[in-house]
Amino acid sequence: xxxxxxxxxxxxxxxxxxxxxxxxxxxxxxxxxxxxxxxxxxxxxxxxxxxxxxxxxxxxxxxxxxxxxxxxxxxxxxxxxxxxxxxxxxxxxxxxxxxxxxxxxxxxxxxxxxxxxxxxxxxxxxxxxxxxxxxxxxxxxxxxxxxxxxxxxxxxxxxxxxxxxxxxxxxxxxxxxxxxxxxxxxxxxxxxxxxxxxxxxxxxxxxxxxxxxxxxxxxxxxxxxxxxxxxxxxxxxxxxxxxxxxxxxxxxxxxxxxxxxxxxxxxxxxxxxxxxxxxxxxxxxxxxxxxxxxxxxxxxxxxxxxxxxxxxxxxxxxxxxxxxxxxxxxxxxxxxxxxxxxxxxxxxxxxxxxxxxxxxxxxxxxxxxxxxxxxxxxxxxxxxxxxxxxxxxxxxxxxxxxxxxxxxxxxxxxxxxxxxxxxxxxxxxxxxxxxxxxxxxxxxxxxxxxxxxxxxxxxxxxxxxxxxx
Numbered sequence: 001x002x003x004x005x006x007x008x009x010x011x012x013x014x015x016x017x018x019x020x021x022x023x024x025x026x027x028x029x030x031x032x033x034x035x036x037x038x039x040x041x042x043x044x045x046x047x048x049x050x051x052x053x054x055x056x057x058x059x060x061x062x063x064x065x066x067x068x069x070x071x072x073x074x075x076x077x078x079x080x081x082x083x084x085x086x087x088x089x090x091x092x093x094x095x096x097x098x099x100x101x102x103x104x105x106x107x108x109x110x111x112x113x114x115x116x117x118x119x120x121x122x123x124x125x126x127x128x129x130x131x132x133x134x135x136x137x138x139x140x141x142x143x144x145x146x147x148x149x150x151x152x153x154x155x156x157x158x159x160x161x162x163x164x165x166x167x168x169x170x171x172x173x174x175x176x177x178x179x180x181x182x183x184x185x186x187x188x189x190x191x192x193x194x195x196x197x198x199x200x201x202x203x204x205x206x207x208x209x210x211x212x213x214x215x216x217x218x219x220x221x222x223x224x225x226x227x228x229x230x231x232x233x234x235x236x237x238x239x240x241x242x243x244x245x246x247x248x249x250x251x252x253x254x255x256x257x258x259x260x261x262x263x264x265x266x267x268x269x270x271x272x273x274x275x276x277x278x279x280x281x282x283x284x285x286x287x288x289x290x291x292x293x294x295x296x297x298x299x300x301x302x303x304x305x306x307x308x309x310x311x312x313x314x315x316x317x318x319x320x321x322x323x324x325x326x327x328x329x330x331x332x333x334x335x336x337x338x339x340x341x342x343x344x345x346x347x348x349x350x351x352x353x354x355x356x357x358x359x360x361x362x363x364x365x366x367x368x369x370x371x372x373x374x375x376x377x378x379x380x381x382x383x384x385x386x387x388x389x390x391x392x393x394x395x396x397x398x399x400x401x402x403x404x405x406x407x408x409x410x411x412x413x414x415x416x417x418x419x420x421x422x423x424x425x426x427x428x429x430x431x432x433x434x435x436x437x438x439x440x441x442x443x444x445x446x447x448x449x450x451x452x453x454x455x456x457x458x459x460x461x462x463x464x465x466x467x468x469x
Contacts, residue, residue: 057294058312062160064274066443072236074121080281089224091215091268104251109198111191113239119183121235128230130173134223155422161274169226236445277310303455309444315418332466336399341451341458359417
């Protein structure tokens with residue numbers, strides 16, 4: 001019976017085992033064949049497979065043309081504060097060719113913003129936003145054609161404006177508004193411009209001035225707007241990127257009746273609307289994490305690891321000894337699951353993201369691709385939030401393709417970044433058409449703080465494998 005077993009090289013499927021993720025504590029895991037009755041098969045020890053987790057700050061996150069005007073601020077004790085200021089360039093909209101009667105009188109000029117129902121933070125407090133006039137040209141950052149594609153994030157495919165970019169604006173606001181956020185409402189916000197700029201713009205329109213004849217000439221004169229949140233704001237709020245600077249005026253018609261008229265400026269190119277996002281982590285364990293010092297291990301943060309939209313923070317996952325396992329000629333890996341655990345009731349009080357992805361980073365730390373879907377061609381693998389009971393929530397990834405390629409040229413010396421999706425994500429079907437959500441990494445401030453036990457993030461690597469004899 002034993003001889004027959006050896007000749008046919010029958011494969012024995014090993015039970016599912018769990019490799020817990022420990023940082024700074026390389027816990028020994030021994031893998032063996034579960035068969036006490038056949039001593040010729042025996043117990044074969046395998047080298048430890050450890051998982052190293054850290055928090056990592058990515059550099060260039062494109063937030064232009066994201067579809068969302070993101071303005072506001074929120075704060076939590078673990079990761080600090082995030083503030084988003086939105087910039088935009090305006091075109092002449094309906095102004096060109098407009099004839100305003102000589103007796104027309106200006107009523108008001110107001111910037112109109114429509115909420116897109118996104119918010120992230122405490123909406124019970126009064127929020128304040130100021131509108132400032134930008135004083136320098138809002139420009140795109142082009143792709144350097146002399147650099148290889150591996151020198152930039154894979155999700156940067158065209159000229160963009162990155163979240164770290166700042167443009168100068170006047171210190172005195174054109175308009176301010178304090179409001180109680182009704183984020184589920186579709187009611188627009190109206191920012192009434194001060195008399196000085198309102199009269200100036202109305203005079204240009206009424207006189208048919210060259211500065212309001214084309215969008216290019218208008219942008220030479222009026223560079224754009226910056227929507228700046230107050231330092232005491234408590235929530236990030238999303239607005240639609242259909243913005244109108246409405247000019248309201250009144251005059252007497254031919255019958256002598258008072259008549260009201262309206263014209264507007266609007267965004268002429270969404271590529272020039274972007275969100276400038278900055279974080280203040282000075283009072284947290286993550287204070288030393290910067291663009292120039294991007295990685296901080298969990299042993300320095302009391303076991304905390306997090307990821308965040310728009311700021312470009314990701315959780316970096318490495319497998320220092322995994323190559324020993326995949327190079328073992330007596331082992332065939334059949335199934336691999338990476339399970340990320342989050343608290344059902346997060347300590348920072350914010351909801352967990354509904355979807356996460358894994359990006360593959362090269363040896364230089366640059367994300368060069370996304371972990372591919374095993375079901376849909378040319379798509380990212382997306383892990384959805386699954387809630388289990390009252391306290392546990394998980395995201396699960398299938399890593400079989402990654403492990404099979406780990407020792408190849410494509411994935412050699414790579415690591416994984418747990419992140420919000422950097423590309424649009426399908427969210428359902430409406431009327432037979434697929435509906436997608438704008439890339440959460442570029443259009444939201446969503447955050448996930450990983451669950452932990454002591455100083456150890458709750459990350460598990462489950463492997464089902466076959467042992468050959």
